[in-house]
Amino acid sequence: MSRFPARAVVDLGAVRSNARTLGDLAPTAQVMAVVKADAYGHGLLPVARAAVRGGATWLGVAQVTEALALRAGGVTARVLAWLYAPGAPLAEAVAADVDLSVSAPWAVEEVAAAVRATGRTARVHLKVDTGLGRNGVPPEDLPAVLDALLRLEAEGAVRLVGMWSHLAFADEPGHPSMAAQAAVLHEAVADAERRGARIEVRHIAASASTLTDPALHLDLVRPGLALYGLTPVPQLGGPDRFGLVPAMTVEAELATVKRLPAGHGLSYGHHYVTDRATTVGVVPLGYSDGVPRHASGVGGAPGAPLGVGGRRLAVAGRVCMDQVMVDLGPDATERAGDRVVLFGTGADGGPTAQDWADAAGTISYEIVSRLGPRVPRVHVGADPADAPSPRIEQEVP
Numbered sequence: 001m002s003r004f005p006a007r008a009v010v011d012l013g014a015v016r017s018n019a020r021t022l023g024d025l026a027p028t029a030q031v032m033a034v035v036k037a038d039a040y041g042h043g044l045l046p047v048a049r050a051a052v053r054g055g056a057t058w059l060g061v062a063q064v065t066e067a068l069a070l071r072a073g074g075v076t077a078r079v080l081a082w083l084y085a086p087g088a089p090l091a092e093a094v095a096a097d098v099d100l101s102v103s104a105p106w107a108v109e110e111v112a113a114a115v116r117a118t119g120r121t122a123r124v125h126l127k128v129d130t131g132l133g134r135n136g137v138p139p140e141d142l143p144a145v146l147d148a149l150l151r152l153e154a155e156g157a158v159r160l161v162g163m164w165s166h167l168a169f170a171d172e173p174g175h176p177s178m179a180a181q182a183a184v185l186h187e188a189v190a191d192a193e194r195r196g197a198r199i200e201v202r203h204i205a206a207s208a209s210t211l212t213d214p215a216l217h218l219d220l221v222r223p224g225l226a227l228y229g230l231t232p233v234p235q236l237g238g239p240d241r242f243g244l245v246p247a248m249t250v251e252a253e254l255a256t257v258k259r260l261p262a263g264h265g266l267s268y269g270h271h272y273v274t275d276r277a278t279t280v281g282v283v284p285l286g287y288s289d290g291v292p293r294h295a296s297g298v299g300g301a302p303g304a305p306l307g308v309g310g311r312r313l314a315v316a317g318r319v320c321m322d323q324v325m326v327d328l329g330p331d332a333t334e335r336a337g338d339r340v341v342l343f344g345t346g347a348d349g350g351p352t353a354q355d356w357a358d359a360a361g362t363i364s365y366e367i368v369s370r371l372g373p374r375v376p377r378v379h380v381g382a383d384p385a386d387a388p389s390p391r392i393e394q395e396v397p
């Protein structure tokens with residue numbers, strides 16, 4: 001399948017289906033598929049195309065460079081980029097028809113300069129810090145930023161198409177801060193409209209609120225994690241509870257399989273010691289590939305789960321830079337080259353990205369998005385009309 005003895009197989013059919021499911025869950029809103037960070041590790045362009053096939057009319061990214069990569073790949077859907085620092089290539093973004101978020105007064109200046117440089121009108125979304133305390137203009141600074149944007153709009157330099165925000169407690173459905181944050185956004189929009197703004201899209205919901213709170217869907221929802229078939233609210237159940245299908249399966253070939261006697265330590269520090277003569281395997285993926293070292297099997301506790309031939313085993317001992325160990329048991333029939341699944345759809349009780357997150361004390365976002373560049377992405381299930389070039393699609397990013 002590839003020369004590297006491991007891969008992330010990304011099911012684009014699952015991405016299309018998840019995009020459709022999210023659209024059905026938010027029938028009053030447009031779907032902005034969030035594809036930042038190389039589509040959470042799944043591969044930017046194939047995922048973006050699949051999301052559009054699944055009905056997403058917008059794509060969302062953090063960095064301007066990510067938006068430009070979408071355009072360079074021929075993606076024509078609306079694209080919003082929301083995180084950049086002074087000196088970002090905003091003129092290129094405006095020339096490439098990318099919508100830009102504005103989160104600070106300096107950004108208004110830089111957007112205006114990009115408009116002068118390109119002679120094109122910029123579409124902007126004003127981000128309001130309604131309480132997250134991260135990016136966005138605090139309510140008390142809004143009037144000045146709004147005045148500046150509406151002046152530029154009167155000159156034809158910008159179109160203020162969006163006002164938006166992001167939630168602090170979306171993964172705790174029902175948390176009272178969410179209605180309060182939404183109220184601050186609604187108040188800001190009402191004020192802008194009193195001053196003559198004509199806002200096309202108001203948006204505040206990422207995956208969690210798309211899945212759990214229709215009152216927050218507004219005109220557009222911005223799901224990322226759910227597009228990949230994972231859930232930000234695992235306390236409510238697995239992805240299947242929402243009709244989502246995990247898109248990524250990470251698998252490897254066993255590099256070495258051998259017998260070891262009882263009482264033999266495995267991996268650095270011998271945190272795992274065989275309790276009987278057994279067969280052990282080496283899985284050729286490690287922390288440099290994004291396998292969290294916190295998922296080690298140490299102190300008598302099993303590490304993160306591994307699926308081997310329909311059995312559910314666990315990482316034994318320390319996760320190393322390039323490899324992890326597994327105790328296959330005294331009666332193992334596995335041989336070098338046999339397949340090990342780190343995580344996948346979870347069908348038939350197989351391990352999931354959520355299992356890995358639980359084992360490592362983190363969230364599934366981090367498990368998929370930190371998968372390293374050395375691991376080839378293999379995209380399957382592309383819509384034939386998207387005519388992927390297999391060579392390019394499988395290249396290491």
Ligand SMILES: *Cc1c(COP(=O)(O)O)cnc(C)c1O
Pocket residue numbers: 034036082166205206207208222223224225226232
């Ligand atoms: C990453 C991000 C999203 C998507 O979040 P998910 O929880 O993955 O759905 C939406 N909006 C903003 C501003 C983000 O940074």
